[in-house]
Amino acid sequence: MNRLFEQRRARMLTYQAMREGRLPAGRQLQCPKCGGESAAQRWNALRMVCPLCGYHRPVGAYTRLWQILDPGSFRELDAGLGSTDPLHFPGYGAKLKELRKKTGMGDAAVSALGSIEGHRAVFVVLDSRFLMGSMGTAVGEKVTRATQQAGRRRLPLIIFAASGGARMQEGIFSLMQMAKTAAAIDRFQKRGGLYISCLTHPTTGGVTASFASLGDIMLAEPGALIGFAGPRVIEQTIGEKLPEGFQSAEALLQNGFLDQIVPRDRWRAVLSQVLLLHEGKKGGAAL
Ligand SMILES: [Zn+2]
Secondary structure, rough: HHHHHHHHHHHHHHHHHHHHOOOOOOEEEEEEOOOOOEEHHHHHHHOOEEOOOHHHOOOOHHHHHHHHHHOOOOOEEOOOOOOOOOOOOHHHHHHHHHHHHHOOOOEEEEEEEEEEOOEEEEEEHHHHHHHHHOOOOOHHHHHHHHHHHHHHHHHHHEEEEOOOOEHHHHHHHHHHHHHHHHHHHHHHHHHOOOEEEEEEEEEEEHOOOHHHHHOOEEEEOOOEOOHHHHHHHHHHHHOOOOOOOOOEHHHHHHHOOOOOOOOOOHHOOOHHHHHHHHOOOOOOOOO
């Protein structure tokens, strides 16, 4: 009986740790950037930021929401929404099924209502574990519906991007999402809605070229790779060597593309301040 109880308790603790993006205690984890090893407890305490070099390890969508939202304020929107396989792309249907089981997500984005320090907003968070956070029909639809929801409720919209771009397995249906999301955000902004875009590592391709770059306020995590095409493709196209750190959040800040770089432990403080500053402006008229 006791053993059963212990087993159940261990399972619950593991589940809790997974949800919060924590690693089980006692493990050592190597940093992919500096190569140094640190104890799991230290990674956990710093929310998956390397204790040695400050590298920001990508975190899952639910973990991100758990880190920034007020406890108990999370209410998921469109949870059942997932991509189908419109082009019958070889292996895609099976891959979707496998990833849904592995990540517990319907597709590469989670949208939700929630609050930060009591300021309510609509959130969308992309998850790079699900086909590189690529945007297919489901991600595009979730971003669009969340934007419309923010408009209807007159709430600010906050999107955390982390994406390899448009999802090639859905071809033209993916590319169409760029225009669809950009149009929804344009309508929202024209009616006075506030959109805060938060770019995390990596944000590239069709996501950079659509909704991720359209924020009224543009924020990013330190060291995040942000760009359209990869450096190698650009070098081959223009026939020139790119400068060091090209496409990093820091270079983008220097060139006026970003408003601020926000370390992971500062997201709540920075976002709540921005929301407070714009509180008088409750978002657009009903869409
Ligand atoms: Zn490191």
